[in-house]
Amino acid sequence: MRFFNQLVAVCISLLVATTSAGFVSYPRPSIYNKSAHFSLKVNGTYAYTVSYAGYDYVQLSMDEGHPTEFRIALTDESSITSYNISPLKTSIPATVDGNELVFTVTTANYLIVEINDEKKFIILADPSETDVPDTTASNVYNVLNYTADNTGATTTKGVQAALDAAEGHAGSIVYVPPGLYIVPNLYIHSQTSLYLAGGAVLRMSDNPDDYKHDFYKSGDGNGTWWIRTDADSKDIKVYGRGTIDGNGQTIFHLEPRFIADLLVPVGTTNFKCDGILVRDASFWAVVPIQVTTASITNIKILDRFNIGQNDGIDVVESTDVTIDRAIAITNDDSFSTKTWPYNVGTTVPYPYKPRPLRNVVFNNCIAWTNCYGYKVGQGIYESQDNVTFTNSVVYTAAVGLGIDHKFGTSTVSNVSFTNMDIEGLHGTNFGHATWLAVLVELDNGAGVGPVEGVLVNNVTARVLGKYNSLVQGYNSSAMVSDVTIGNVYVHNSTVPAKTLADIKVLDTDYSEGIKLVNN
Ligand SMILES: *[C@@H]1O[C@H](CO)[C@@H](O)[C@H](O)[C@H]1NC(C)=O
Numbered sequence: 001m002r003f004f005n006q007l008v009a010v011c012i013s014l015l016v017a018t019t020s021a022g023f024v025s026y027p028r029p030s031i032y033n034k035s036a037h038f039s040l041k042v043n044g045t046y047a048y049t050v051s052y053a054g055y056d057y058v059q060l061s062m063d064e065g066h067p068t069e070f071r072i073a074l075t076d077e078s079s080i081t082s083y084n085i086s087p088l089k090t091s092i093p094a095t096v097d098g099n100e101l102v103f104t105v106t107t108a109n110y111l112i113v114e115i116n117d118e119k120k121f122i123i124l125a126d127p128s129e130t131d132v133p134d135t136t137a138s139n140v141y142n143v144l145n146y147t148a149d150n151t152g153a154t155t156t157k158g159v160q161a162a163l164d165a166a167e168g169h170a171g172s173i174v175y176v177p178p179g180l181y182i183v184p185n186l187y188i189h190s191q192t193s194l195y196l197a198g199g200a201v202l203r204m205s206d207n208p209d210d211y212k213h214d215f216y217k218s219g220d221g222n223g224t225w226w227i228r229t230d231a232d233s234k235d236i237k238v239y240g241r242g243t244i245d246g247n248g249q250t251i252f253h254l255e256p257r258f259i260a261d262l263l264v265p266v267g268t269t270n271f272k273c274d275g276i277l278v279r280d281a282s283f284w285a286v287v288p289i290q291v292t293t294a295s296i297t298n299i300k301i302l303d304r305f306n307i308g309q310n311d312g313i314d315v316v317e318s319t320d321v322t323i324d325r326a327i328a329i330t331n332d333d334s335f336s337t338k339t340w341p342y343n344v345g346t347t348v349p350y351p352y353k354p355r356p357l358r359n360v361v362f363n364n365c366i367a368w369t370n371c372y373g374y375k376v377g378q379g380i381y382e383s384q385d386n387v388t389f390t391n392s393v394v395y396t397a398a399v400g401l402g403i404d405h406k407f408g409t410s411t412v413s414n415v416s417f418t419n420m421d422i423e424g425l426h427g428t429n430f431g432h433a434t435w436l437a438v439l440v441e442l443d444n445g446a447g448v449g450p451v452e453g454v455l456v457n458n459v460t461a462r463v464l465g466k467y468n469s470l471v472q473g474y475n476s477s478a479m480v481s482d483v484t485i486g487n488v489y490v491h492n493s494t495v496p497a498k499t500l501a502d503i504k505v506l507d508t509d510y511s512e513g514i515k516l517v518n519n
Pocket residue numbers: 020021022023043062063064066067068069
């Protein structure tokens with residue numbers, strides 16, 4: 001199997017990618033420039049870097065289990081005087097060799113590398129692909145056979161034509177080879193998959209008229225669900241190492257503004273998404289809405305810091321959803337869950353009446369945001385129960401971990417934050433700047449409701465934030481109750497904090513049953 005994969009990788013390389021055994025770097029799409037600051041060699045072979053806003057990045061796949069050398073060179077400075085590799089918990093030992101930072105790993109990692117005062121450099125390494133479609137198979141619909149323009153010269157209908165051709169053929173796969181495709185809304189049909197090869201970019205055009213105006217959000221303008229599943233569908237998968245580019249820098253700044261949710265699994269059952277890179281969202285990037293059973297893995301969301309509400313992943317009114325191995329670099333919240341009212345603003349296109357949210361897990365994620373790293377809220381119009389954030393990292397945020405019950409009157413229950421590492425905090429979000437904020441607020445008459453049952457355990461809080469942590473309700477009918485906090489390691493301490501005051505949990509009006517329990 002391993003040999004077979006390598007053979008596939010080598011064959012592909014002759015056409016498009018840079019490979020050495022067990023390592024693939026995908027060709028840099030023509031519209032992106034290479035980094036002006038960094039180069040990366042993996043086991044001696046250059047990978048394609050990409051220049052971006054606020055940070056540069058490089059994406060690759062690699063076999064795991066054997067030592068693989070990463071050699072980052074500063075291309076515009078001659079020496080390295082300081083560096084940092086996050087997540088800090090990976091404790092990757094590195095050495096400096098002139099203008100190069102060198103380290104060896106045996107697993108694929110998402111890493112945020114800081115060198116001197118340069119912009120950050122994000123390494124997005126995934127495990128090698130195991131499920132590349134056989135393009136000669138009869139269930140594979142290559143978009144190039146449906147007149148898709150892979151040059152980006154025109155807005156192409158070819159990708160949708162292939163998706164439509166696949167409709168009704170359970171198990172069929174629409175294959176998008178490397179290239180640049182400017183596409184209108186895409187509708188993925190029941191029991192079909194969309195495969196984006198590494199080096200393939202689906203991009204939004206500059207023209208709102210190319211898109212369905214699905215909703216109107218006051219203060220922003222018209223919005224679309226760019227790439228979505230059909231409602232009442234099942235067994236849909238979006239995968240590969242390709243890129244979904246929301247062209248947010250352009251459409252968000254149009255007059256009037258246009259916004260888009262980029263990838264919207266909606267009203268679907270058993271949805272899977274694996275390996276995609278999503279960038280430049282003008283609004284919430286990846287939004288499972290009214291979905292039952294979904295798995296989203298190996299996802300990389302790279303947004304800009306100058307665009308308003310470009311959340312990474314917002315799970316909305318869905319059940320049994322797992323987000324695993326994800327990085328979301330966003331201006332707004334990186335990872336959150338929400339429930340909304342019926343048929344207003346952004347919820348106008350929802351297929352069903354409002355639904356509760358249950359059993360959602362965020363595991364092994366990395367958040368970098370100007371707002372919340374991990375959050376339940378702000379909409380709590382239907383109940384949200386059993387939400388787990390675990391084994392995850394806040395690189396930096398205004399608020400690390402939180403529940404913000406701001407709109408709606410339903411209950412939030414059974415939320416846990418465990419094995420979390422908060423590396424940094426900065427700025428403020430609505431006046432909050434803290435490692436932990438659990439609060440009920442009243443906004444514009446949108447109601448209040450309770451928060452019951454919160455577990456915060458095994459958190460490395462390398463910083464606590466500028467202000468107090470809040471664990472507070474709104475009034476006696478909207479309390480925060482039953483909050484257990486334990487094993488919080490503050491700054492560099494190896495022993496957990498012994499009092500709530502030590503972790504600045506001091507703003508506790510309208511709360512009951514806050515316990516500090518270390519084991
Ligand atoms: C890098 O090279 C080492 C030594 O040859 C090899 O064991 C390892 O598999 C290589 N890594 C990758 C991802 O190709």
